[in-house]
Amino acid sequence: MSGFEGSYLGANDKISPRAVMECKICWTPYDPEEGDDTRQVLPGTPFIHLPDDWSCPNCDAPKEQFLVSHDPGSDAMAEAAVLSAKTKALVTDFTEVWHAKMRDVPIVNKLLHVQAVGWRMHEGRPLGILISPWFMNLIQLPAEGEDWNDLMAGAKEVHSFPSGQYEFICNTREQTGGYKACSLFSPMNDFKSQAAAVEVAEAVMVALFQEEHRAETDRSADIRAAREEEIAAVQAAEEAAAEEAKAKEQPVPILTDAPTRRQIISAGMASSEAD
């Protein structure tokens, strides 16, 4: 019911919780960091959460008379909207793969479903984790306006993060377009629940940006060797699913994102799950 005159035209969803507003009658500001002690509004209260009967502490003008002065959170909000749209598309795409091609593959963990976790912008590109019943990958998507549709599927790239260097494999899918994936876990049988997988994914997104995990990363060759067998099994299962689909003259599933490496960032945190 409350609205803002001026460029926002009452669109509450266009201002962030950090927006500093000002009364257009007397120019008294409302800064959420300060709140409003004349009305017992606590510091940290966003303008959009003020009671409907709140009014200008100076001239008593109603909320609707306030304009955006400046909004330090608006970029963050725009970013969140982009991330939300991109991850939603990714989840839809892989959920379709799950229902169409992977459901009956023995190696899948049926306790899990496709979910995007911990997504953020990193160097201008969406970065986050995709959990599925058969893999957990760290995924990078193109920046706005960047075209990854002609990525060479299977091409490998090494990306640096504070915790170390990680190998990403390029891929494209019809719906998702180009993306780069770093395999964290595959198969996913060690996870007892979706919540357990989400917890590990969240921990990975924190550890990825921590330098103290760099030493662990250097052990990646050991981990890789230890996991080769399991990884091969997943690939075989995916290839079998592809063959089966082909035999039925269905479109051949494109699952070249088959994990080939299990990276060490997950190893320390995963040990409680995996062992």
Ligand code: FE
């Ligand atoms: Fe006022």
